[in-house]
Amino acid sequence: MNIVLLGAPGSGKGTQAYKIKEYLKIPHISTGDIFRQNIKENTELGKLAKVFIDKGELVPDEIVVKIIKNRIKEKDCINGYLLDGFPRTFNQAEELDKVTKIDNAIYLDIDLNLLFKRLTGRRVCCECRESYHIDNIADKSVCIKCSGVLIIREDDAEETVKSRLKVYESSTKPLIEYYRQKNILLNICASKTIDGVFNDIKKHLARRKR
Numbered sequence: 001m002n003i004v005l006l007g008a009p010g011s012g013k014g015t016q017a018y019k020i021k022e023y024l025k026i027p028h029i030s031t032g033d034i035f036r037q038n039i040k041e042n043t044e045l046g047k048l049a050k051v052f053i054d055k056g057e058l059v060p061d062e063i064v065v066k067i068i069k070n071r072i073k074e075k076d077c078i079n080g081y082l083l084d085g086f087p088r089t090f091n092q093a094e095e096l097d098k099v100t101k102i103d104n105a106i107y108l109d110i111d112l113n114l115l116f117k118r119l120t121g122r123r124v125c126c127e128c129r130e131s132y133h134i135d136n137i138a139d140k141s142v143c144i145k146c147s148g149v150l151i152i153r154e155d156d157a158e159e160t161v162k163s164r165l166k167v168y169e170s171s172t173k174p175l176i177e178y179y180r181q182k183n184i185l186l187n188i189c190a191s192k193t194i195d196g197v198f199n200d201i202k203k204h205l206a207r208r209k210r
Helices: 013-024 031-040 044-053 061-071 090-099 112-120 158-172 174-181 194-209
Strands: 002-007 028-030 081-084 104-109 122-125 131-133 185-189
Touching: 002 013, 002 174, 013 028, 013 081, 013 104, 013 194, 028 031, 031 044, 031 061, 044 061, 061 090, 090 174, 104 174, 104 194, 112 122, 112 158, 158 174, 174 185, 185 194
Parallel strands: 002 081, 002 104, 028 081, 104 185
Antiparallel strands: 122 131
16 A cells, blocks of 8 residues: 655654554655755765755755655565655655555644644754653753753754745645545544544545455
8 A cells, every 4th residue: 555644744744654654564754764864974965955954945856756766666665655754745746646656645634833832842852862842841951761951953943843834835735635636635633642643544544445
């Protein structure tokens, strides 16, 4: 089963992607993970991607499309895959359709005001990379796990979050209608608990398998 996972930044795509991957036994392909790894390793791709990511902008289509096309040709994708963070534009979706068939597009639907609060309140440990939200911890500066310093990721700064959500509204949200017209869109309420969202996803996928 080939799946596209859609949703605004902070809607829970990463969390649900892991659960779907384990449930269906298919690889989880995250453009965000690919870019972060390259940024960490200071590769040419990483340097280029960081320029756009730090400003809350999308990495240009020609770069992302090439990466994804190569990735889904690998052996572990023979029985399906889960795309997370791609496509993000109408053009990317059309390019993807040229090389593969998408069976389901899962859309994590959530209020953007709630997302803004989620993202700007997120803190990450600079040592172990554990993630927290300021509403859920007493000491907002120290990691509970390793006592490292909690920091705000550059892409979680208020102005960057505003930019990311604005980009989502203009570039990514039109994909919802694109996949709805193809009759493969699964609209999932993402304001529920993690398990609640995942149970809804499983129910929808089970219906599609019939």
